[in-house]
Amino acid sequence: CVAAGQPQHNAQGVFMGYIGSCTDITEQKELQHQKDNFIGIASHELKTPVTSIKAYTQVLEKMLRKKGDEKEADMIRKMDLQLNRLVILIGDLLDVTKMNTGKLPLNNQAFNLNQVISNLAEDIQRTTENHVLETNLKTIPAVFGDKDRIEQVVINLITNAIKYSPHAKKIIIHSQQMDDEVIVCIQDFGVGISPQNLPKVFEQFYRVSGEMQHTFPGLGLGLYISSEIIKRSGGRIWVNSTEGKGSSFYFAVPVAKSSASSPVL
Numbered sequence: 325c326v327a328a329g330q331p332q333h334n335a336q337g338v339f340m341g342y343i344g345s346c347t348d349i350t351e352q353k354e355l356q357h358q359k360d361n362f363i364g365i366a367s368h369e370l371k372t373p374v375t376s377i378k379a380y381t382q383v384l385e386k387m388l389r390k391k392g393d394e395k396e397a398d399m400i401r402k403m404d405l406q407l408n409r410l411v412i413l414i415g416d417l418l419d420v421t422k423m424n425t426g427k428l429p430l431n432n433q434a435f436n437l438n439q440v441i442s443n444l445a446e447d448i449q450r451t452t453e454n455h456v457l458e459t460n461l462k463t464i465p466a467v468f469g470d471k472d473r474i475e476q477v478v479i480n481l482i483t484n485a486i487k488y489s490p491h492a493k494k495i496i497i498h499s500q501q502m503d504d505e506v507i508v509c510i511q512d513f514g515v516g517i518s519p520q521n522l523p524k525v526f527e528q529f530y531r532v533s534g535e536m537q538h539t540f541p542g543l544g545l546g547l548y549i550s551s552e553i554i555k556r557s558g559g560r561i562w563v564n565s566t567e568g569k570g571s572s573f574y575f576a577v578p579v580a581k582s583s584a585s586s587p588v589l
């Protein structure tokens with residue numbers, strides 16, 4: 325039950341009591357629970373066939389390349405890239421369900437974040453023709469958090485930087501230590517975000533509406549998932565942006581206690 329009340333005074337200003345309302349949210353909670361359940365089951369059921377189709381396309385591509393059928397192999401490659409997008413969308417839906425139902429386990433450990441960033445930047449650069457990823461990584465100590473999940477955050481932020489910079493090539497990834505945190509910034513020079521949309525971008529299913537937005541595919545989950553991962557790791561996430569000029573997405577994660585004084589990179 326959610327309650328709201330106002331104190332009431334008479335004409336002389338003497339307190340008379342409270343008038344309030346109480347809303348029963350049991351039904352709302354049940355609906356939310358059913359929605360989470362449905363999304364969880366549907367995405368789980370979609371995952372198996374998509375994974376299997378993906379395995380077949382990869383085998384098929386190899387067979388075609390072996391035979392020298394390059395044109396056909398390229399078409400299968402394109403199918404595989406589209407399947408990658410589907411795998412990410414299904415994974416995002418599964419993650420949101422896990423988060424909403426409190427079932428997202430985090431496997432926290434000390435790890436080298438600069439190494440994670442360098443590897444990812446190299447991997448993503450290999451599959452990106454129109455953007456140049458630069459890194460500006462300062463010496464930092466090991467951080468404490470779930471390595472795979474924080475990797476997922478870095479991927480989300482870099483792929484967004486690419487997606488929302490159709491006409492600006494450069495993306496810069498910075499890292500540095502500040503006190504007992506390591507701060508990472510993914511900076512792009514793309515479409516940017518207006519001040520009224522800025523506070524909402526980390527909300528679940530939120531997408532900026534605008535004439536260009538339909539050209540950028542997505543469900544509005546990447547930033548919500550990223551912010552939940554960072555917050556649950558004891559960190560912080562935020563953004564600075566200027567519409568038409570670009571955005572800088574930041575996150576801070578705690579330095580691993582034992583390595584606070586011993587730099588790893």
Ligand code: ADP
Binds near residue numbers: 544546
């Ligand atoms: P999606 O990209 O699937 O819409 P996200 O949760 O990743 O979902 O992002 C939410 C919204 O925030 C996007 O729809 C987009 O409008 C805005 N956004 C995110 N990253 C950027 C960026 N680097 N530049 C401009 N806008 C961005």
